Amino acid sequence: MILARIYxxxxxxxxxxxxxxxxxxxxxxxxxxxxxxxxSKYIEISFDTSNxxxxxxxxxRICRDLLANPNTEHYSFTLEDKEGGKA
Amino acid sequence: MILARIYxxxxxxxxxxxxxxxxxxxxxxxxxxxxxxxxSKYIEISFDTSNxxxxxxxxxRICRDLLANPNTEHYSFTLEDKEGGKA
Numbered sequence: 001m002i003l004a005r006i007y008x009x010x011x012x013x014x015x016x017x018x019x020x021x022x023x024x025x026x027x028x029x030x031x032x033x034x035x036x037x038x039x040s041k042y043i044e045i046s047f048d049t050s051n052x053x054x055x056x057x058x059x060x061r062i063c064r065d066l067l068a069n070p071n072t073e074h075y076s077f078t079l080e081d082k083e084g085g086k087a
Numbered sequence: 088m089i090l091a092r093i094y095x096x097x098x099x100x101x102x103x104x105x106x107x108x109x110x111x112x113x114x115x116x117x118x119x120x121x122x123x124x125x126x127s128k129y130i131e132i133s134f135d136t137s138n139x140x141x142x143x144x145x146x147x148r149i150c151r152d153l154l155a156n157p158n159t160e161h162y163s164f165t166l167e168d169k170e171g172g173k174a
Contacts, residue, residue, distance in 0.1 A: 001122070007129055022130070025153060031145055035088070035135040042094055042129035043109070048122040058118055066112060 002047040002055040006077040008068045009040040043067060046082065055079055089134040089142040093164040095155045096127040130154060133169065142166055 010016050019037040026034045045062070047055045056079060063075040097103050106124040113121045132149070134142045143166060150162040 009129070019130075022153070026132075026149060029153070031149065033134045033136045033141070033145070035133040036131075037133075038131045040129040040131070042096070042127040043106075044123075044125045044127070045113075046122040046124075047120045049120045054120070058120070062113060062118065066109070066116070 001082040002049060002052060003080050003082040004045045004047065004055060004059040004077050005080070006043040006045065006059065006063060006067065006075060007040060008043065008063070008073050008075045010038065010072055011074055014072045041067070050081075052079060088169040089136060089139060090167050090169040091132045091134065091142060091146040091164050092167070093130040093132065093146065093150060093154060093162060094127060095130065095150070095160050095162045097125065097160055101159045128154070137168075139166060 016038050018039040022037040022039060023034055026037070045059065047058070049055060059077050059079065063077065064070070068075040103125050105126040109124040109126060110121055113124070132146065134145070136142060146164050146166070150164065151157070155162040
């Protein structure tokens with residue numbers, strides 16, 4: 001079992017309205033030191049295989065073709081071995 | 088400048104319909120080894136302070152009061168020092 005931890009984040013120069021909304025809420029709640037907030041996706045995929053190379057290749061393809069919008073987002077991921085069974 | 092990296096994830100026993108949808112899509116696309124997918128939030132907050140203790144306290148409070156739903160989600164975070172200027 002291999003676990004892929006995937007981060008899909010907006011590119012730095014893309015406006016993040018959700019993050020902006022969180023920043024504004026926090027300021028109104030009195031958190032004056034909050035400078036900026038960025039909201040992104042964090043996705044965990046469990047692969048039913050022990051072939052790390054295959055998991056890496058598939059994760060790369062999955063990010064490119066399904067999870068991230070290449071126009072506005074970038075992605076990164078790490079892989080780790082996981083004890084068998086469902087997460 | 089301190090950067091808080093926050094993860095807000097559904098508790099393990101809570102159904103994740105978005106993750107389920109991604110798993111189904113991936114299976115239909117031929118990724119037979121995908122066992123499970125969980126979709127979570129990843130939030131970065133930049134604090135305009137160098138007081139780590141204050142940043143930690145505020146991040147804890149922000150997670151509890153604004154970012155996570157205590158009934159269905161749990162959160163975790165790490166703090167790191169960041170070069171000055173906007174992210």
